[in-house]
Amino acid sequence: MLKLSSRLSAVFDQVAAARKDIGPGRVIDVGSDHGLLAVSCLENGIASDVICTEIHEGPAEHSKEALKEAGFEERSQVFVTDGLKGISLKKGDIIVIAGMGGLNIIDIITRCLETESVEVLKDVRFIIQPQKSVNLVRKFFAERGFVFDDESVCTDRDFFYNIMRMSYGVSPYELGAFRECYGVLLPGKAEEGDELVKSYFAHLDEVFSIRSRSDTVVRAALEERKRHEDQ
Ligand SMILES: C[S@@+](CC[C@H](N)C(=O)[O-])C[C@H]1O[C@@H](n2cnc3c(N)ncnc32)[C@H](O)[C@@H]1O
Incomplete structure (x- = not known):
C-alpha cells in the first residue's frame, strides 16, 4: 500500500x-x-x-x-x-x-x-x-x-x-469577510477545542495582521475575529 x-x-x-x-x-x-x-x-x-x-x-x-x-x-x-x-x-x-x-x-x-x-x-x-x-x-x-x-x-x-x-x-x-478568510466550519471546530485549527488560526492572525494594512477584506475579517474573541 x-x-x-x-x-x-x-x-x-x-x-x-x-x-x-x-x-x-x-x-x-x-x-x-x-x-x-x-x-x-x-x-x-x-x-x-x-x-x-x-x-x-x-x-x-x-x-x-x-x-x-x-x-x-x-x-x-x-x-x-x-x-x-x-x-x-x-x-x-x-x-x-x-x-x-x-x-x-x-x-x-x-x-x-x-x-x-x-x-x-x-x-x-x-x-x-x-x-x-x-x-x-x-x-x-x-x-x-x-x-x-x-x-x-x-x-x-x-x-x-x-x-x-x-x-x-x-x-x-x-459568506462575508470573516468566513471567507477563517473558514465556514473551521471557526466552530476551533470553538470546540480543535488544537490544530486553533494553531492555524493563531498563524492566520499573524499573517493577516500584516496583510490587513493593504487588504480591506482581511482587515474586516480580523476585526470580526477580535470581536468574537472579546465576547
Ligand atoms: C503541485 S501539483 C499537485 C499534484 C497533486 N494533485 C497533489 O496534490 O499532490 C499540480 C499539478 O496540477 C497540474 N495542473 C495545473 N493546472 C492544471 C489544469 N488546468 N488542468 C490539469 N492539470 C493541471 C500540474 O501539471 C501539476 O502536475
Whole structure:
C-alpha cells in the first residue's frame, strides 16, 4: 500500500468521507501529477475506477506508470487536458483538485459548471485543497451555491493546508469577510477545542495582521475575529 504525505492523506480522508456520503462511483483527480492519490483510492476501495487529468504530458505519464505498476491499468484512464475539459461527469463522481492555486481551481470549476447539468452536479462531490487564495475559493463556492460539507486543516513540512469537501447546491449566498478568510466550519471546530485549527488560526492572525494594512477584506475579517474573541 502507498504511503501518502500528510497533505495528501488529509485529502484522501475527505475523499473517503465523500464516498460514504454518495455511494459507489469514480474519483476524478484533476492535476494528478504522480498519480499517488488515484492509486490510493483504488487500493483502499473508495473508487470504482479513476480518471486522472493533467495539463502536462510528463506528469500524465507518471500517473499512467504509477497506476499500471499498482495493477490498476484496467480501472484507470489518464487524459492530457485542461481541468475537466472533455470529461463528462456521472452521478457518484468525486472530483479532487489538490495542490493547485485558488484561481486555477476557480477557473476549472467555472468551466465545469457551464457544461454539466444540475441533475448530475447534485450527486457529485468536490474535494478542494488550494495552495493559495483560499479566501477567494471559499467566496467563489458560496456565490455558486455550493454547500460546505466539511473543512479540515493539516500540516505538512511546516505549512498549513485547507481541505474543503463540498456539494453542489442551488442558491448562491454570501459568506462575508470573516468566513471567507477563517473558514465556514473551521471557526466552530476551533470553538470546540480543535488544537490544530486553533494553531492555524493563531498563524492566520499573524499573517493577516500584516496583510490587513493593504487588504480591506482581511482587515474586516480580523476585526470580526477580535470581536468574537472579546465576547
Ligand atoms: C503541485 S501539483 C499537485 C499534484 C497533486 N494533485 C497533489 O496534490 O499532490 C499540480 C499539478 O496540477 C497540474 N495542473 C495545473 N493546472 C492544471 C489544469 N488546468 N488542468 C490539469 N492539470 C493541471 C500540474 O501539471 C501539476 O502536475
